[in-house]
Amino acid sequence: MKFLLRASWQFFSRQPAQLMLALIGVAAGVAVVTGVALMRTAMIDSLDSAARALAGDDSLRIESRLTRDLDQDQFARLSQLPGSPVLIPFLSQRVRSDGATLELLATDPISASAGQVLAANRGPATGLLGSPRGVIINQATADRLGLQLDSELSVSIDGRDATLDILAIFDNELWLDNRLLMDLGGAQTLLGKMGRLSWISAPSISRTWLSEHLGPELELVKPAQRRASVERLTAGLRINLTALSLLALVVGLFVVHAVLSFLLVQRQQQIGMLRALGVTLRRLRTWLLTEVLLLTGFGALIGLAAGTELARGLLVLIQSPAAELYGVVTGQQIMPSRSLYGGILALTLLLAAISVSGLIITALSIPPGQLSRGARQEISASQRALLAALLFSIGLVLILGSSSLIAALLALFFWLSACAVIVPLIALALLAAIRRFSPSSLFGRALGMLAASRQRLSPSLAALSLALGLSAGMALMVDGFRTAVDDWVTRLLRADVYLSLQAEDFSPTQFQTMQQDWPEVAAVSSVRQIRQDDGSQLVAYELPEAARGGFEFLAGGEAADWAAFDRGQGVLISEPQAQRRALALGDSVSWTTPSGEISRPIVGIYRDYANDNGQIAMADRFYRTLFDDTGRDSVGLYLKAGQSLPDSEQLLLRLGLTDEQLNRTRREDVRLITLAIFDRTFRITQALALLVGLIAVISLISALMALGLERRREYATLRALGLSRGGLRRWILTQTVGLALVAAVLAIPISLLIHLVLSLAVQPRAFGWSVPLDLSIGPWLQLVPLAVAAGLLAGLIPAWSIGRRAVSHQLRSR
Numbered sequence: 001m002k003f004l005l006r007a008s009w010q011f012f013s014r015q016p017a018q019l020m021l022a023l024i025g026v027a028a029g030v031a032v033v034t035g036v037a038l039m040r041t042a043m044i045d046s047l048d049s050a051a052r053a054l055a056g057d058d059s060l061r062i063e064s065r066l067t068r069d070l071d072q073d074q075f076a077r078l079s080q081l082p083g084s085p086v087l088i089p090f091l092s093q094r095v096r097s098d099g100a101t102l103e104l105l106a107t108d109p110i111s112a113s114a115g116q117v118l119a120a121n122r123g124p125a126t127g128l129l130g131s132p133r134g135v136i137i138n139q140a141t142a143d144r145l146g147l148q149l150d151s152e153l154s155v156s157i158d159g160r161d162a163t164l165d166i167l168a169i170f171d172n173e174l175w176l177d178n179r180l181l182m183d184l185g186g187a188q189t190l191l192g193k194m195g196r197l198s199w200i201s202a203p204s205i206s207r208t209w210l211s212e213h214l215g216p217e218l219e220l221v222k223p224a225q226r227r228a229s230v231e232r233l234t235a236g237l238r239i240n241l242t243a244l245s246l247l248a249l250v251v252g253l254f255v256v257h258a259v260l261s262f263l264l265v266q267r268q269q270q271i272g273m274l275r276a277l278g279v280t281l282r283r284l285r286t287w288l289l290t291e292v293l294l295l296t297g298f299g300a301l302i303g304l305a306a307g308t309e310l311a312r313g314l315l316v317l318i319q320s321p322a323a324e325l326y327g328v329v330t331g332q333q334i335m336p337s338r339s340l341y342g343g344i345l346a347l348t349l350l351l352a353a354i355s356v357s358g359l360i361i362t363a364l365s366i367p368p369g370q371l372s373r374g375a376r377q378e379i380s381a382s383q384r385a386l387l388a389a390l391l392f393s394i395g396l397v398l399i400l401g402s403s404s405l406i407a408a409l410l411a412l413f414f415w416l417s418a419c420a421v422i423v424p425l426i427a428l429a430l431l432a433a434i435r436r437f438s439p440s441s442l443f444g445r446a447l448g449m450l451a452a453s454r455q456r457l458s459p460s461l462a463a464l465s466l467a468l469g470l471s472a473g474m475a476l477m478v479d480g481f482r483t484a485v486d487d488w489v490t491r492l493l494r495a496d497v498y499l500s501l502q503a504e505d506f507s508p509t510q511f512q513t514m515q516q517d518w519p520e521v522a523a524v525s526s527v528r529q530i531r532q533d534d535g536s537q538l539v540a541y542e543l544p545e546a547a548r549g550g551f552e553f554l555a556g557g558e559a560a561d562w563a564a565f566d567r568g569q570g571v572l573i574s575e576p577q578a579q580r581r582a583l584a585l586g587d588s589v590s591w592t593t594p595s596g597e598i599s600r601p602i603v604g605i606y607r608d609y610a611n612d613n614g615q616i617a618m619a620d621r622f623y624r625t626l627f628d629d630t631g632r633d634s635v636g637l638y639l640k641a642g643q644s645l646p647d648s649e650q651l652l653l654r655l656g657l658t659d660e661q662l663n664r665t666r667r668e669d670v671r672l673i674t675l676a677i678f679d680r681t682f683r684i685t686q687a688l689a690l691l692v693g694l695i696a697v698i699s700l701i702s703a704l705m706a707l708g709l710e711r712r713r714e715y716a717t718l719r720a721l722g723l724s725r726g727g728l729r730r731w732i733l734t735q736t737v738g739l740a741l742v743a744a745v746l747a748i749p750i751s752l753l754i755h756l757v758l759s760l761a762v763q764p765r766a767f768g769w770s771v772p773l774d775l776s777i778g779p780w781l782q783l784v785p786l787a788v789a790a791g792l793l794a795g796l797i798p799a800w801s802i803g804r805r806a807v808s809h810q811l812r813s814r
Contacts, residue, residue, distance in 0.1 A: 004279070004287040007270065019295075026299035027306060030348055034307025037344065038334050039314040060207060061221040062087075062200040062214065065594065072195045074218060081213055085206035091187050092198040095155040095180070097145060102155070103179045104135075106187030132186035134167035138176035142169045153180075158502040158663070162190060174335070192502060192661055216594045271364075281364050288360045289353065296352035300345050308334055317683045384425050391418035399757075405765040412757045416466055419750050423465045424458035427742050434738075446734040449714075461743055468747035468783055473754025475779035478682050480759060482675070483774045485609050489674045492550040493667045495525060495636030497645055500663045505631030510655050514635060518654070520643040523547075525636040526620060528629065536577060536614040538591055540623030546638050554770075555585040556604035568622030570603035576768025577614025578605045591616055593626045612767040729799040736795030737788055744787035748780055 012019045062078075064070040075089050091106040135153065137145075147153060153164045170176060188194050199221075202210060210220055274284065311334050395414035398407045428450075435448030450457060499506075506526070515524045523544035530538045541547075551557060554575055564570035573589060583589055583602060590599035600618070608615060624630065637645065645651065645664070652662055665673070719728055752775075759771040 004274070004283065005290075007274070008287070008291050011270065022295055023299040023302060026296050026348065026352070027303035030300045030303025030344060031306035031310050034304050034341075034344055035310030035314050037340055038308060038311035038336065059088075059201040060204055060210065062202060062210065062218055063198075063221055065217055065219045069193065069196045069198050070200070070218065072197050074215075075197060075200050078200070078210075078213060083209060085202050085209060088201040089184060089197045090199050090201060091184055091191070091193065091196065093157065093187070093191050093193075095157050097153060097155045100144065100178070102141075104155075104157075104182055104187060104191075105179050106182040106184045108184045131165060131167055131183065133163070133190065134165045134186070135180040135182045136168045136170065136176070137166060137180060138170045138173040140177055141179070142166070155180075157191060160502070193504075284364055285360060288356075288364075292352055292356050292360075293349055296349055297345070300348045303348075304341050304344065308336060314687070317680075317687060381425055384421050388418040388422040391415070391421065399761060403765065405762065408757065408761040408765050412754070412762070415753060415757070416470075416750070419469070419753070420462040420466055423746050423750075424461045427461045427465075427746055428457070430742050430745070431739075443734055443738065446731050447738045450735060450739060457739070461739075461746075464740075464743040465746040465750060468744055468787070469750025470754060472747060472751035472779040472783055473758065475782075476751055476755035476776065477758040477763075477771075479776045479778065480755065480774040481682070481763070481771050482678055483776075484771050485678050486671070486675060487772075488552065488607060488609055489671050491552055493670055494547045494550045494638070496639045496667060497637045498634055498665045498667070498670060499637065499651075500634040500665075501657075502661045502663060504661070505633060506635055508630050511632055511635065513654065514637065518637075520639055520645055521637050522640045523638040525638070526632040527634050527636075528620070528623065528632050530627075532591065534613065536580075536616065537611055538623070539615050539617045540620045541617055542620035542632075544638060547636065551604070552607040554605045554607060556602070557606065561603035564601075564603050566619050568619055568625070569600065571600045572604040572606055572617040573602055574606060574608035574611065574615040574617075574768075575770065576608065576612050577616060578602075579764060579768035580614055589616060594628070595626070598626065607769070609769055612769065614768060732799040733792060733795040737791035740787035740791030740794070741784070744783040747783055751779065 062070075062074075069091075072089065075087060078084055079087050089108050093104045095102050095104050137147065142148065145153065147166055147169075149166055149169055151166050153166060155162055155164060164180065164182075182190075188196065207220065214220060271284065275281075315334075391414045395411035395418070398414065399411035401407070431447050431450055435444045438444035439448070505528075511524070511526060514521060523546055524542075525544055525547045526540075526542040528540040532538060548562065551572070556572075561570065565572060571589060573583060577583065577589070581589070583605075585602055585605060588599045588601050590597050606617075639645070648662060648664060651664065655662065715728060715732065718731065719725075723731065755775075756773070759773060764770050
């Protein structure tokens with residue numbers, strides 16, 4: 001065995017470029033998987049880390065059933081009751097600083113100290129929280145923001161600027177990552193939320209007492225419920241990222257497969273000689289498999305290290321959209337685990353062994369003493385077509401036979417596998433057609449020469465076309481989805497101006513004033529939203545006739561349906577709600593109210609991209625009858641022709657506000673804000689698609705460089721026949737660029753397939769919404785310069801290497 005390992009070392013030492021590209025290919029795929037897995041864990045685990053540190057691991061939360069926050073009087077009432085447990089009040093608000101999203105978390109230090117956790121572990125902090133604008137941060141957050149002790153931190157709170165003082169910086173406190181710990185009273189003043197709390201924490205042993213004393217307006221939320229809620233909220237995003245990362249790993253393994261295929265083709269002579277020397281098939285099999293596992297394992301270790309750093313970058317990309325869409329402020333300190341790393345490493349080794357099993361079987365079939373490199377048995381065109389048809393049929397059965405997301409992803413995998421089988425056949429047919437079309441030109445003769453390298457080119461063409469197709473397909477999906485969101489929000493926004501308050505809701509008096517006493521206003525709409533335990537929303541609409549045309553109905557929505565909606569005899573639901581709960585027009589949908597569960601028939605299903613957990617929309621008057629809630633989250637103003645609203649100062653005077661608590665947003669601004677959130681949300685997807693594109697370039701360079709080095713003797717023969725050095729370089733570059741362009745052309749239908757599956761199957765099953773197809777040629781046009789650049793880069797190395805060496809030496813080389 002030592003002899004065989006020495007033979008491997010000698011071979012790879014003579015092929016350093018191939019070895020490097022194989023390592024880069026598997027490392028890139030593993031890095032993407034590792035980065036997404038670590039980011040996913042950090043995003044979820046950071047949810048309650050601060051609350052657990054301050055109030056205990058098993059703390060319960062007391063929250064309002066109806067509103068986003070609760071009255072501090074409720075805290076006082078519960079605290080003063082006989083037998084009351086230790087209660088800790090919390091106020092939470094997202095703020096921004098230098099583009100970073102942070103969570104301002106405020107508590108009462110006396111109550112927190114009574115909870116013993118903060119007092120036991122961070123006793124000095126209780127005395128520091130008395131400053132009205134002082135905050136405590138951890139060292140990692142301080143380093144990212146460039147802060148030191150006693151320095152000032154500028155933050156933006158709902159568009160208002162504020163300055164905070166850094167009172168203390170803690171080391172190794174992961175629960176404080178991207179958080180600002182503050183005194184409750186100071187935070188209420190700063191945020192304009194006097195007498196308001198986000199939640200109250202209580203020990204788990206007090207569950208029975210709390211259930212008896214909370215009252216109908218409050219609810220008790222267990223830690224498992226909070227975690228499950230965020231898991232549901234972010235499920236679609238995490239599944240999509242995980243699927244994309246696994247596809248990236250598969251593409252990376254295709255690169256490894258392509259490289260190892262070249263290496264085994266180059267070593268047929270060596271394998272034949274080893275068999276002639278008496279090496280058994282069992283030893284050869286063990287040798288080749290050990291070689292593959294060592295190569296893959298080393299590349300995977302590099303990928304694990306690179307993926308850890310990648311996770312930090314991905315968290316930066318996901319932090320803002322996660323906060324805006326799901327209310328989750330993520331930490332940026334990665335917590336690797338042996339089980340995660342071990343699982344990814346084992347998966348990579350298993351997939352690598354499976355991917356090269358066919359190559360090893362082929363290598364072992366080489367007769368003893370075989371010296372020819374052309375004796376390898378190839379799969380016939382009919383066999384390839386039959387295998388591709390079988391794989392495509394399996395994918396079709398999966399996607400038609402099940403409505404699950406896993407089935408859609410498996411179908412996509414089988415269809416891509418079918419593409420990998422059939423792509424080399426089509427590519428070589430294109431090369432042959434080019435040769436017949438222009439047999440005497442340099443382009444035709446150079447590309448025609450590639451037809452003799454069918455067995456060497458097949459795996460590389462498959463890997464390259466799949467990688468380019470995946471990158472372009474993701475770009476097509478994102479572009480099409482963005483267009484759909486733009487059309488949706490443009491249709492939905494009908495009001496001229498939208499008003500909201502930063503710290504409170506609009507009162508009935510304020511809303512009535514807008515309707516009756518503002519001469520510029522022709523009509524007013526309002527929205528009230530309540531999040532349910534399953535992550536979906538109850539939405540109460542007061543809609544004038546001008547606003548109703550903004551709904552894009554997929555079912556229902558006729559005049560009779562609107563009449564039932566206004567009477568409270570029917571509700572509207574969003575497409576994600578219908579998808580997730582398998583509801584159709586005419587079915588009944590139920591929800592919980594303070595007086596019990598209630599249900600109403602569905603009179604309309606509308607398109608919605610705002611909440612992937614779904615919405616139940618009802619008439620405003622019907623909602624207020626059920627919930628006895630008079631607040632309104634936002635108001636839309638429909639202006640009379642030729643009219644405009646007065647400035648902010650006049651609006652504040654009309655509404656009876658004493659400070660700048662009013663947010664006024666024009667319709668176009670809402671659209672731009674929505675698209676900006678969309679762009680930030682899919683920035684991570686675009687980043688991963690770019691990584692897959694880079695893997696595609698690695699695949700191309702690997703395949704074409706190996707081909708150039710493999711054909712040294714043939715190129716030397718052309719030199720001996722009179723071809724100049726410059727002519728040889730043009731010959732090689734024509735081959736590499738032409739082959740890259742052929743792969744790019746074949747990537748177009750693959751990208752279209754990926755776009756169709758992602759838009760029509762994966763998106764509806766992961767998020768519950770459908771995406772109208774919209775084809776943009778931009779991603780396809782980007783394939784051409786990418787392929788040309790990679791082809792030139794791949795051809796330069798063998799062209800330089802072959803052109804500078806003596807013809808006689810090249811002719812003698814094996």
